[in-house]
Amino acid sequence: MRPPLVLTVAGSDSGGGAGIQADLKTMLALGTHGMSVLTAVTAQNSLGVQGAWELPVDAVRAQYRSVVDDIGVQAVKTGMLSSAELVETVAELIGGTDAPAVVDPVGVSKHGDALLAASALDSVRTKLLPVATVATPNLDEVAQLTGVHVESDTDLRRAAAAVLEYGPRWALIKGGHLHGDAVDLLTDGSQEHWLRAPRLDNRHTHGTGCTLASAVACGLAKGQPVPEAVKAAKAYVTGAIEAGFALGGGIGPVDHGWALGRDASSV
Numbered sequence: 001m002r003p004p005l006v007l008t009v010a011g012s013d014s015g016g017g018a019g020i021q022a023d024l025k026t027m028l029a030l031g032t033h034g035m036s037v038l039t040a041v042t043a044q045n046s047l048g049v050q051g052a053w054e055l056p057v058d059a060v061r062a063q064y065r066s067v068v069d070d071i072g073v074q075a076v077k078t079g080m081l082s083s084a085e086l087v088e089t090v091a092e093l094i095g096g097t098d099a100p101a102v103v104d105p106v107g108v109s110k111h112g113d114a115l116l117a118a119s120a121l122d123s124v125r126t127k128l129l130p131v132a133t134v135a136t137p138n139l140d141e142v143a144q145l146t147g148v149h150v151e152s153d154t155d156l157r158r159a160a161a162a163v164l165e166y167g168p169r170w171a172l173i174k175g176g177h178l179h180g181d182a183v184d185l186l187t188d189g190s191q192e193h194w195l196r197a198p199r200l201d202n203r204h205t206h207g208t209g210c211t212l213a214s215a216v217a218c219g220l221a222k223g224q225p226v227p228e229a230v231k232a233a234k235a236y237v238t239g240a241i242e243a244g245f246a247l248g249g250g251i252g253p254v255d256h257g258w259a260l261g262r263d264a265s266s267v
């Protein structure tokens with residue numbers, strides 16, 4: 001039987017923990033067919049981002065059309081978009097596609113390296129967020145986009161309201177950078193869903209945000225309602241963080257294959 005079709009529009013992480021690589025691994029682990037539109041290439045590892053190169057707008061547009069016009073998509077996820085021009089191109093493409101879109105408004109890497117130009121923030125607010133089914137900012141991205149600084153769980157409500165002002169159907173505010181339990185808030189302005197997981201004492205968390213957003217897109221491609229897709233995605237990312245492993249000299253990746261069998265010799 002054909003698996004659900006999910007498309008990621010994001011940058012490459014050469015280290016394999018975040019970006020397109022995290023997205024495609026998540027899509028495989030969750031039983032979907034993953035496809036990709038590459039927006040940028042980064043030279044990246046467990047220590048940080050050593051370089052980044054954008055693809056031309058025409059190359060992004062052509063990849064998207066190749067996938068959507070022939071194969072089709074049941075959900076789209078966006079990640080690193082790098083520039084205002086790429087943000088606007090991708091927003092226009094998604095706006096013209098009849099599939100739910102999970103927008104992860106990636107701003108900086110875990111090491112603080114910029115993955116989005118400051119000049120692109122306004123395009124994210126006014127062009128990309130309005131076409132999102134679910135927007136999944138972390139706390140730094142919320143602060144950059146809305147000016148709301150979250151210091152406690154209760155501030156998550158204010159942050160979500162500020163994000164919803166820009167027009168996404170749902171906001172999923174990730175409280176992963178707070179202390180205490182890892183609490184996220186999902187809301188569409190009327191329903192509220194609090195997603196709580198114990199804070200795992202594992203520094204190998206490279207790629208958590210990409211993984212969560214991709215897992216949400218997988219659930220949506222399977223036809224799940226947003227709250228159900230987000231709950232399943234939270235369980236998947238929590239398991240992946242728990243199994244995160246050391247790699248290189250810095251922050252290792254989450255383990256996307258944690259829920260799969262590992263005995264390659266039996267294949």
Ligand SMILES: Nc1ncnc2c1ncn2[C@@H]1O[C@H](COP(=O)(O)OP(=O)(O)OP(=O)(O)O)[C@@H](O)[C@H]1O
Nearest residue numbers: 110138174176177182183198199200207208209210
């Ligand atoms: N130490 C942790 N233990 C448990 N859950 C965590 C931990 N750190 C993050 N999470 C969860 O992981 C998910 C991703 O959140 P996070 O805030 O890390 O995203 P992010 O900053 O966008 O990630 P990145 O930019 O590294 O890809 C959220 O559900 C968050 O609550």
Ligand SMILES: Cc1ncc(CO)c(N)n1
Nearest residue numbers: 011012013018019080109
């Ligand atoms: C390419 C890429 N996309 C997203 C992230 C998010 O952290 C990253 N580190 N690298």
